[in-house]
Amino acid sequence: xxxxxxxxxxxxxxxxxxxxxxxxxxxxxxxxxxxxxxxxxxxxxxxxxxxxxxxxxxxxxxxxxxxxxxxxxxxxxxxxxxxxxxxxxxxxxxxxxxxxxxxxxxxxxxxxxxxxxxxxxxxxxxxxxxxxxxxxxxxxxxxxxxxxxxxxxxxxxxxxxxxxxxxxxxxxxxxxxxxxxxxxxxxxxxxxxxxxxxxxxxxxxxxxxxxxxxxxxxxxxxxxxxxxxxxxxxxxxxxxxxxxxxxxxxxxxxxxxxxxxxxxxxxxxxxxxxxxxxxxxxxxxxxxxxxxxxxxxxxxxxxxxxxxxxxxxxxxxxxxxxxxxxxxxxxxxxxxxxxxxxxxxxxxxxxxxxxxxxxxxxxxxxxxxxxxxxxxxxxxxxxxxxxxxxxxxxxxxxxxxxxxxxxxxxxxxxxxxxxxxxxxxxxxxxxxxxxxxxxxxxxxxxxxxxxxxxxxxxxxxxxxxxxxxxxxxxxxxxxxx
Amino acid sequence: xxxxxxxxxxxxxxxxxxxxxxxxxxxxxxxxxxxxxxxxxxxxxxxxxxxxxxxxxxxxxxxxxxxxxxxxxxxxxxxxxxxxxxxxxxxxxxxxxxxxxxxxxxxxxxxxxxxxxxxxxxxxxxxxxxxxxxxxxxxxxxxxxxxxxxxxxxxxxxxxxxxxxxxxxxxxxxxxxxxxxxxxxxxxxxxxxxxxxxxxxxxxxxxxxxxxxxxxxxxxxxxxxxxxxxxxxxxxxxxxxxxxxxxxxxxxxxxxxxxxxxxxxxxxxxxxxxxxxxxxxxxxxxxxxxxxxxxxxxxxxxxxxxxxxxxxxxxxxxxxxxxxxxxxxxxxxxxxxxxxxxxxxxxxxxxxxxxxxxxxxxxxxxxxxxxxxxxxxxxxxxxxxxxxxxxxxxxxxxxxxxxxxxxxxxxxxxxxxxxxxxxxxxxxxxxxxxxxxxxxxxxxxxxxxxxxxxxxxxxxxxxxxxxxxxxxxxxxxxxxx
Numbered sequence: 001x002x003x004x005x006x007x008x009x010x011x012x013x014x015x016x017x018x019x020x021x022x023x024x025x026x027x028x029x030x031x032x033x034x035x036x037x038x039x040x041x042x043x044x045x046x047x048x049x050x051x052x053x054x055x056x057x058x059x060x061x062x063x064x065x066x067x068x069x070x071x072x073x074x075x076x077x078x079x080x081x082x083x084x085x086x087x088x089x090x091x092x093x094x095x096x097x098x099x100x101x102x103x104x105x106x107x108x109x110x111x112x113x114x115x116x117x118x119x120x121x122x123x124x125x126x127x128x129x130x131x132x133x134x135x136x137x138x139x140x141x142x143x144x145x146x147x148x149x150x151x152x153x154x155x156x157x158x159x160x161x162x163x164x165x166x167x168x169x170x171x172x173x174x175x176x177x178x179x180x181x182x183x184x185x186x187x188x189x190x191x192x193x194x195x196x197x198x199x200x201x202x203x204x205x206x207x208x209x210x211x212x213x214x215x216x217x218x219x220x221x222x223x224x225x226x227x228x229x230x231x232x233x234x235x236x237x238x239x240x241x242x243x244x245x246x247x248x249x250x251x252x253x254x255x256x257x258x259x260x261x262x263x264x265x266x267x268x269x270x271x272x273x274x275x276x277x278x279x280x281x282x283x284x285x286x287x288x289x290x291x292x293x294x295x296x297x298x299x300x301x302x303x304x305x306x307x308x309x310x311x312x313x314x315x316x317x318x319x320x321x322x323x324x325x326x327x328x329x330x331x332x333x334x335x336x337x338x339x340x341x342x343x344x345x346x347x348x349x350x351x352x353x354x355x356x357x358x359x360x361x362x363x364x365x366x367x368x369x370x371x372x373x374x375x376x377x378x379x380x381x382x383x384x385x386x387x388x389x390x391x392x393x394x395x396x397x398x399x400x401x402x403x404x405x406x407x408x409x410x411x412x413x414x415x416x417x418x419x420x421x422x423x424x425x426x427x428x429x430x431x432x433x434x435x436x437x438x439x440x441x442x443x444x445x446x447x448x449x450x451x452x453x454x455x456x457x458x459x460x461x462x463x464x465x466x467x468x469x470x471x472x473x474x475x476x477x478x479x480x481x
Numbered sequence: 482x483x484x485x486x487x488x489x490x491x492x493x494x495x496x497x498x499x500x501x502x503x504x505x506x507x508x509x510x511x512x513x514x515x516x517x518x519x520x521x522x523x524x525x526x527x528x529x530x531x532x533x534x535x536x537x538x539x540x541x542x543x544x545x546x547x548x549x550x551x552x553x554x555x556x557x558x559x560x561x562x563x564x565x566x567x568x569x570x571x572x573x574x575x576x577x578x579x580x581x582x583x584x585x586x587x588x589x590x591x592x593x594x595x596x597x598x599x600x601x602x603x604x605x606x607x608x609x610x611x612x613x614x615x616x617x618x619x620x621x622x623x624x625x626x627x628x629x630x631x632x633x634x635x636x637x638x639x640x641x642x643x644x645x646x647x648x649x650x651x652x653x654x655x656x657x658x659x660x661x662x663x664x665x666x667x668x669x670x671x672x673x674x675x676x677x678x679x680x681x682x683x684x685x686x687x688x689x690x691x692x693x694x695x696x697x698x699x700x701x702x703x704x705x706x707x708x709x710x711x712x713x714x715x716x717x718x719x720x721x722x723x724x725x726x727x728x729x730x731x732x733x734x735x736x737x738x739x740x741x742x743x744x745x746x747x748x749x750x751x752x753x754x755x756x757x758x759x760x761x762x763x764x765x766x767x768x769x770x771x772x773x774x775x776x777x778x779x780x781x782x783x784x785x786x787x788x789x790x791x792x793x794x795x796x797x798x799x800x801x802x803x804x805x806x807x808x809x810x811x812x813x814x815x816x817x818x819x820x821x822x823x824x825x826x827x828x829x830x831x832x833x834x835x836x837x838x839x840x841x842x843x844x845x846x847x848x849x850x851x852x853x854x855x856x857x858x859x860x861x862x863x864x865x866x867x868x869x870x871x872x873x874x875x876x877x878x879x880x881x882x883x884x885x886x887x888x889x890x891x892x893x894x895x896x897x898x899x900x901x902x903x904x905x906x907x908x909x910x911x912x913x914x915x916x917x918x919x920x921x922x923x924x925x926x927x928x929x930x931x932x933x934x935x936x937x938x939x940x941x942x943x944x945x946x947x948x949x950x951x952x953x954x955x956x957x958x959x960x961x962x
Contacts, residue, residue: 075732248929248930304701
């Protein structure tokens with residue numbers, strides 16, 4: 001039987017090797033001179049006594065894993081409302097539905113907090129190759145892009161693999177369509193082409209930009225997403241193309257074939273629209289003014305169903321609170337569910353929450369955002385800036401989740417929507433999940449309910465509920481120093 | 482160091498387990514009462530002496546792996562001609578290009594053999610949900626389907642997982658659109674829904690049929706493919722839908738929501754068009770009338786680039802012959818390359834070849850078809866009916882390919898295009914390749930050149946060339962009994 005430890009070791013090594021072959025966060029391109037990993041600071045001993053929370057954790061996990069409520073609600077959101085871009089009727093329908101259902105759940109202080117949001121509309125759009133081989137090409141305009149004239153913009157394509165190649169070409173791209181064909185080396189390392197590609201090409205006189213979709217795999221799959229214009233450069237239209245098209249254009253470019261393209265986009269902004277952050281609470285029994293915030297963003301891109309991004313994250317936070325209420329587990333502090341509006345193309349929801357709750361920000365003990373998909377949970381990603389005592393206590397609390405494999409407190413974390421209050425000092429964390437396939441579907445027509453595993457969703461609910469409940473109930477505040 | 486064998490064993494077990502989790506051919510649904518595997522008949526000893534072929538095999542493998550010719554030609558076919566449905570200008574352009582290039586290669590008896598082919602055209606097509614949640618749905622009409630009236634066909638959808646569920650519903654599907662949502666359990670087991678679904682639903686009065694795409698994964702990826710009508714049933718239109726849409730309709734069906742759909746298809750047949758099988762030879766030095774046939778099909782579906790299916794297979798056969806010629810390796814018998822027309826929706830090319838060459842069929846020593854994609858080659862799949870002496874000799878010859886891992890002679894094999902001459906007694910085989918991802922892209926817009934690994938393509942060329950050369954040159958004919 002002495003083989004068993006060896007088997008485990010070897011399996012682990014093989015798994016680790018396989019895992020390492022998929023891009024996981026910023027790769028070499030983003031960190032050419034990565035500094036050596038600092039020696040971790042030793043943590044103080046935890047002050048929280050988790051034994052008293054074992055019975056509650058057991059009830060939460062048991063209840064989450066025997067309920068289909070989370071999946072049924074996500075199914076309603078995705079199948080019956082669908083995608084939910086800011087300014088759309090769908091988003092407002094989703095908000096109305098959530099408010100009504102949260103009241104039926106018996107949650108406390110259910111309310112909408114008004115937020116004005118950008119209203120970008122895609123309109124009709126197309127991309128075609130004119131020469132040397134006329135054909136339609138798959139595309140999705142990037143969110144916030146300007147449109148083209150009705151006849152479109154037609155020009156020669158120039159393909160670059162990175163900004164360095166663009167800089168070397170410089171003025172040679174004037175009057176052309178710059179195509180960024182940057183292979184996916186992790187989201188953070190690659191999304192810069194989506195965010196900045198248009199303005200950096202416009203600086204040299206490019207008339208439009210196309211960006212290889214930000215994802216590791218493709219079945220002719222375009223990924224949309226937000227982009228930003230540099231106020232000092234002309235605004236040129238920009239769209240995502242599939243990996244297949246990017247590689248086709250790269251091959252033609254490398255063979256000197258100078259393909260010409262026509263891009264048509266009706267994209268434009270309408271006046272800002274009224275939307276809202278949705279808020280519901282489980283009011284604390286002893287310190288109701290102290291808040292543990294859990295949430296996600298209710299808006300999505302205008303393709304697919306916004307199932308993983310971030311319908312699932314919203315349902316996880318909401319269902320965590322509902323489950324605690326159903327179980328009669330009312331913690332000392334308030335658990336506040338926030339379904340933010342307009343994360344994807346503006347972050348107006350997160351900023352509005354900070355502004356509307358500025359007075360009570362010091363009373364925010366902890367904030368957990370779920371916005372990485374609702375795959376198998378691994379634990380929390382805790383902001384690197386979190387106090388060591390908080391990290392120590394969260395690591396201790398996470399042991400309650402070791403039975404479902406969600407007991408890891410990663411070295412970094414946070415979330416876009418909770419970012420504004422984190423910058424005001426609130427300890428923030430992300431619900432961390434197995435991330436191998438999120439970017440396969442992120443911002444695509446394939447982010448649909450069939451990609452969500454009901455059991456994994458339930459495990460996310462359990463993880464969120466156990467962490468939020470324990471932090472909200474433990475005698476000492478998490479942010480106590 | 483005694484750990485090493487253990488490591489290898491454990492890695493192998495882990496790999497085998499992972500491999501087994503993907504559907505591989507007909508699964509339990511297709512073989513609920515699979516008969517026990519018969520004891521293999523012992524093979525006679527091989528008569529071929531492979532040592533004399535080692536120098537040639539070494540030269541072939543070395544040359545294939547240092548040449549970019551195959552990939553460059555496949556790039557021309559895919560990037561500059563594109564997909565090639567029967568009746569299309571693209572297919573005829575491809576044929577003209579191949580004839581000209583083969584002549585430039587100095588191959589013998591380069592010629593087109595005329596074949597009349599069906600000319601099905603897709604036209605505009607669309608699918609939308611009318612109620613309960615209006616939305617456009619991804620689709621691809623199935624090849625050979627009839628179209629709809631201009632206003633389309635609108636009806637309630639009824640979802641079934643298999644023919645058994647359809648039979649139980651029977652007349653309840655009258656006037657409805659039958660949706661087949663059969664999970665992929667291997668191509669053979671699942672393609673029956675694409676082939677027969679329309680007529681089996683029409684038998685009960687359905688007005689249209691939709692078939693879940695035949696593939697294991699999806700990013701909103703529709704797979705087209707051929708279908709057949711039963712002459713005794715009304716012809717109803719039929720299209721492929723994505724896994725995402727099939728699952729959405731299944732969920733709505735199971736919740737009793739009775740979704741209604743509108744299917745519009747302009748699909749129709751034009752009069753048969755003139756096409757051709759493309760033939761080129763490396764004339765045998767001693768027995769030129771004896772033929773080893775190698776080939777694939779030059780037509781493709783009208784989406785993507787037909788890169789793996791079957792542009793790659795054609796290039797492999799063609800390049801095998803060209804490489805032998807370049808190396809001065811002229812075998813005793815003739816190696817004949819056949820690029821068949823119209824495999825996908827008619828098999829007119831394979832049937833025409835049989836008819837045009839009926840006299841010389843007994844002189845066909847062997848036929849190898851490459852039509853499973855051009856992934857890493859594993860060897861040949863030999864028809865189960867092949868004589869035992871032929872199997873023994875092929876297993877021996879395959880040892881020449883053990884250095885590139887392509888030395889397996891599988892228990893079954895063959896090909897659609899060589900099927901007609903196999904049924905006349907010719908020994909047939911398939912070029913077998915690693916098959917994990919073929920059906921991810923099969924008959925989809927994502928069957929594009931970026932999915933082809935140039936090194937794997939070169940290994941396919943080497944495998945085809947070594948097998949064809951040795952069989953064509955060995956003193957005894959492979960079909961000798």
